[in-house]
Amino acid sequence: MIREVIVVEGKMDVAAVRRAVEADCIVTDGFRLRSRTVRDIRAAYEARGIIVLTDPDTVGERIRARLTEMFPRAKHAFIPAEDATNPSDGDVGVEQARPDAVRTALAVVHTPMERPAEEFSMRDLIRCGLTGAPDASARRAQIGRRLGLGFANAKTFLMRLNTYGITRAAFQSAVEELI
Template sequence: MVEGKNDTVAVLKAVEADTLETRGSAVGSDVIAAVKRAQERRGVIIFTDPDGAGERIRRIISQEVPGCRQAFLPRNEARGDKGLGVEHATPEAIQSALSDARTEDGTEVPSISWETYLKAGLVGGKGASKMRERLAEMLGIGYANGKQFYKRLHLLRITREEFEEALSRVEEEREETRG
């Protein structure tokens, strides 16, 4: 599931796949019906741009069609002259994102407490946004604001071990750049 024709072209340069296009952020009932059919018959990977419109599309489809897999491109790998988008990514970045796709089953399993999340400095503090962005890249789950990122950690079943390992690597990188 991609947003448009240019995304389809980019995906087909990277992998052999069938794509469905939303044709914009106004996801209509015809698109939802097509995604439901595809999900029932063979499964769907939602692969939208790492921007506000892409996140909106991802939320709508996830709510309407449970069990879809989620693939995310880091923002730095989706940057082009005209903004952020799947169409700007290299075939290698697309292959990596698709191979790291995770299933969202719609239930949150809180393996990471809100207190742990706050102590990690991922909301409200200086550098929280940059930390979430780097953590999202390491975990392959896409950037989001503080509350949405916390929710995504649970919906995509990121384990406490995965979280702590990635967080440790982020903190090591920060120390290296300071020292």
């Protein structure tokens, strides 16, 4: 059983998580975040901790950002979009993920640092072809998968590298695996 409570967007996401692991979940019901839901999340955050596991899409990222503002020490797990996409209709979400993809995401959770390091800069991303190159988006997706950071645009990816305390060695190893 996972100690922390997993925060997901919808009821079908709860079903996907429970197919993969034994865990308690709280549903945000999308971006609404009713006051009752926020109280429930706060209680879980204070008592057991929470893991934010939102869909790898724009709405999921907005929900994640909002939850991060409210719960700055929450842990975060990311399922890569390609592992959370239904091939028959293109729907993207936690509910589409296979159990092994959910387990993999929950095995590599990240907690934001109180004072993010400035280990990486945009220069690092440019040097490694993670921005400003024709295949930069695909390369970031691959590195995000290896480091458990999910997919993000260059600015968000840089913020995640620094906020989640990714080491230079781990980053370099992930980059070398691309080559």
